[in-house]
Amino acid sequence: MESEIIRRLEAHQLRKTAFRKEVLELFIAAKGVALSNQDLEGQLENPDRITLYRTLKAFEDKGLIHLAVDSGGVSRYALCSSDCTAHAHHDQHAHFHCLECGKTICLEGEVVIRAKAPEGYEVARENLVLEGTCAKCGAA
Numbered sequence: 001m002e003s004e005i006i007r008r009l010e011a012h013q014l015r016k017t018a019f020r021k022e023v024l025e026l027f028i029a030a031k032g033v034a035l036s037n038q039d040l041e042g043q044l045e046n047p048d049r050i051t052l053y054r055t056l057k058a059f060e061d062k063g064l065i066h067l068a069v070d071s072g073g074v075s076r077y078a079l080c081s082s083d084c085t086a087h088a089h090h091d092q093h094a095h096f097h098c099l100e101c102g103k104t105i106c107l108e109g110e111v112v113i114r115a116k117a118p119e120g121y122e123v124a125r126e127n128l129v130l131e132g133t134c135a136k137c138g139a140a
């Protein structure tokens with residue numbers, strides 16, 4: 001785990017502070033499940049909001065994590081695939097949001113959105129979220 005954390009931070013030119021290592025470890029341990037600020041704060045040794053905010057911003061800027069927003073407007077982050085860089089995210093995938101428990105995961109398979117924005121409009125982010133019940137909640 002430790003070596004994977006170091007490798008990822010170095011690959012994305014991020015300073016290896018103890019706090020960053022701790023946050024990244026949570027993302028790796030989440031295995032494709034997106035984490036909200038609240039999820040992270042609950043698991044961190046020393047959940048300083050400002051430091052966490054800056055860390056997430058730096059991780060997103062450098063292509064280490066990406067945003068997944070559900071229809072309720074809650075922002076969550078998930079670990080990027082290794083081909084994302086500081087200059088370009090390649091997360092052309094949808095997310096699944098469970099309406100019962102709030103669990104949000106990255107979905108495999110590329111998403112091609114054919115909707116065209118009108119002339120003069122600029123798309124900053126494609127954000128496709130499928131909603132429903134996860135396997136655990138659906139079985140209950």
Ligand SMILES: [Zn+2]
Nearest residue numbers: 066080084089
């Ligand atoms: Zn990415």
Ligand SMILES: [Zn+2]
Nearest residue numbers: 098101134137
């Ligand atoms: Zn669920």
Ligand SMILES: [Zn+2]
Nearest residue numbers: 068078091106
């Ligand atoms: Zn994702």
